[in-house]
Amino acid sequence: MKGDKSDNLTTETWLTNEPPDNSVRLRTMTDKDVAETTDTPLDDAALEKLAVEELIREAVQGAARAEIVGPSGWIKESDVWKSIDKIPLISKEIERLKADMSKYLNNCEFEIPVIFKESKELFLDSKSLVEEMENCKHEIQEETMTEILKSIENHDIIANELEKVKFTLNVVYDVVQSGKYFKDYEDCKRDGNYYRAVETLNDLTEFLNNPVDGFRSLAIYDNLKNAVAIHWDELLQELNALWGKMVYWSNPASGSQIHITIKIEDSPIFIDILRALLLCKQLDVKIKEFSAFLLQEVLVPIIHQDCTVFEETDELMTITIPDKNHIKPAYDSVIANIRLLFHFLFKKLNIEIVLNDTIMSMVGKTIYVEFGDMLIKDCLIDTIPNNINELQSYGKITSEIEDFQQFLVLVRFFPNEKYSILQYANDIDVLFAERCSQYFLDSARTIMLKDLSITMSIGVESVVESAELNSNVDDATEEAFKLFDSALPKSLYYFPRCMISKTAQELLDLVYILMEQAVQCSDFVCKRLYITTRLVFELYDAVVPYHHENFLQTIPQYVALFHNNCMFLAHNLLTFGEKWMTLMDDRDVDYPISFVDLVQKLRDLGYKHLTIHMQQQRKQILDNIRSSDLNSLVVKDVLSDNAEQAIRQCLRQLQILKNVWIGVFPGKVFCRLMSTLVNMFIDELIHRVCTVEDISAEMATQLTEIYTIVVKKAPNLFQKPSDIEQNVRSWIKLQELIIVLGGTLKDIEKRWGDGTGPLAVHFRTEELRNLIKALFQNTMLRANLLSKIK
Secondary structure (H helix, E strand, C coil): CCCHHHHHHHEEEEEECCCCEEEEEEECCCCCCCHHHCCCCHHHHHHHHHHHHHHHHHHHHHHHHHHHHHCCCCHHHHHHCCCHHHHHHHHHHHHHHHHHHHHHCCCCCCCCHHHHHHHHHHHHHHHHHHHHHHHHHHHHHHHHHHHHHHHHHHHHHHHHHHHHHHHHHHHHHHHHHHHHHHHHHHHHHCCCCCHHHHHHHHHHHHHHCCCCCCCCHHHHHHHHEEEHHHHHHHHHHHHHHHHHEEEEEHHHCCCCCEEEEEEECHHHHHHHHHHCCCHHHCCCHHHHHHHHHHHHHHHHHHHHHHHHECCCCCEEEECCCCCCCCCCCHHHHHHHHHHHHHHHHHHHCCCCCEEEEEEEHHHHHHHHHHHHHHHHCHHHHCCCCCCCHHHHHCCCHHHHHHHHHHHHHHHHCCCCCCCHHHHHHHHHHHHHHHHHHHHEEEEEEHHHCCEEEEEHHHCCCCCCHHHHHHHCCHHHHHHHHHHHHCCCCCHHHHCCCCEEEEEHHHHHHHHHHHHHHHCCCCCCHHHHHHHHHHHHHHHHHHHHHCCCCCHHHHHHHHHHHHHHHHHHHHHHHHHHHHHHHHCCCCCCCCCCCCCHHHHHHHHHHHHHHHHHHHHHHHHHHHHHHHCCHHHHCCCCCCCCCHHHHHHHHHHHHHHHHHHHHHCCHHHHHHHHHHHHHHHHHHHHHHHHHHHHCCCCCCHHHHHHHHHHHHHHHHHCCCCCCHHHHHCCCCCHHHHHHHHHCCCCCCHHHHHHHHHHCCHHHHCHHHHHHHHHHHHHCCHHHHHHHHHHHC
16 A cells, blocks of 8 residues: 555644633544546556555544544643654554455455446446437437428418418308398397397397407498498387387376376287397386386376376376366375376286386386485375374374385385385474474464554553552561562563554464473473474564564554564563473473573564664654754744644644554553653754844744643643653753743743752753843843853
């Protein structure tokens, strides 16, 4: 064996980055697999040599690991051995291994040289086969591929010719198939099989809409399309004509009668026509047209007018509509007429076209929602009562409506869905509240529009003292009554004697009826009616002044009655809420019941129109005075007759007001109003004189005479002549003015009384001084008097 230890064993050692216990790991690496990586064949000696060397390397490595490397695989740097120190040991181990290998090879049952020789022969045979395969492949590529390419070219030519034949065949097939469809259509038309004719045209249309390639480019294709369109038009016209013969009606505008004729029977001929119309999508159009006519021209008049419905023949139904009849029919009459109509339609249109679908059900699906809503809104809602007594017996009406609902389902007008015309009754409380509210509001409005001049007397003349009413009470109670009367006068709870319109009492009676209805109903209805009651009085504020506007502007009696009406209603509203609550003692109310906030609104409404009318009367009086010579005393020395006429006209105007108002207004109100106008009138007369700088003696005499007329007639404007002295502030002043106009300086001085006389009480100092300067010349006596009046 050649080589030594250093040639066959390479040893390298290294240290890890962080070896434990400051030791290094020793790893051995060998030069191996040299023979396996070479392409040179090995003989027996070489193979034996390689085997021995491999065993030696393994032995060396094992010995080195066994003696040098510890259990942990790590050694200290100080213990690293040198290869020269171990050469004798390695040589001894090599010799031992050689002996073992020789012994192993000698005892082997097979011969390695023989195996190697057979392997070499197999290698040569394999190489020969590979060369033969390469030669075969070369021959195939040179000779066979030429024939294959030629066959492929022939295949493409044949395939193209086959495609052309197939294209032509498809086009010819479509032409033949189109002709077959046309022939089938003509046969169906001739046999009267309209459903099959429509089906054939449908198939032909779909066939022409999806042709094969090339068919569209043929001239015959356009001709076929045009022919199909013509056949469709002809067929649809014929089917529409047949429908027109089966179902037709008269034009409602031609008269007051509508005739509906239906000539449809449950026979194969009619079913075939109807199915044909359904297939060509014309049946839906015809049913919608018929349904629209039925709803608008028949059902609407039946619901809103008192029509007559009767079946003249088995195929003819007649509906008579009255001319301009605005009286709504009763609900039972409407239901009876609709029953007759739908019974006729069901008898003629109960023909099943498709599974579970008849002509009648198709009509129903088209209009049943609109019909049901209209029937509820314009007919059945009117059956809801407006008082609690009728509501308690409303079950009878709902039973009739329920029977009618079942009839509509039976004749297949209503679908099997859960649609019911009784749905409105689900919220009967809401509907009753709305109905009742609307009824009372309409009734209140009707009352408000009535004439205000129809009157009645109400109130008390005077209030009896508490002592007279409680003559048998003890001292403590009597003292309590006296204290109560001093704090709240008894007259606060009484309305004074006056005249009101009967409409005010009617309105109040209506409100009391509404209250009695409310307290008997459910909490929801009661609350709604309470709100309605408040709306009645708010409606009064809006309706009465607007409707009676012209009378309130021109007729004093209307103004007086309207004022009293407002006061009367406001007076009752003070305690109306308390009365309402008294009737509801046993119920829990979660909302406040009060009408006190409406009291001042009604009072202000009455005050407003009375004030406007008083301003008109005042303006008329002032216009009369200012249009006469009393308005130009400064430039005149003598008054003309129009001055006295103006005074008399004003007194006449006040007298008319007295005649109209006395007995209408309460006594105190009449006295206050008349005092206001008379006082204004007298103030204007006094002002005309007191502002003049010079008054002639003749004019003073005329003024005295004219003003004396006022003094004589003005007391007659009141219920008692003495009322004028108590309520007209300027009454005494006018009398003193007459004395000044007709008196002397001494008379004036006497009535001045050094600042304590009547003139000093009723005249301001400047007014009296100006009046003396205008009436009397500048003399020593006048000067002395003026010096005293300061």
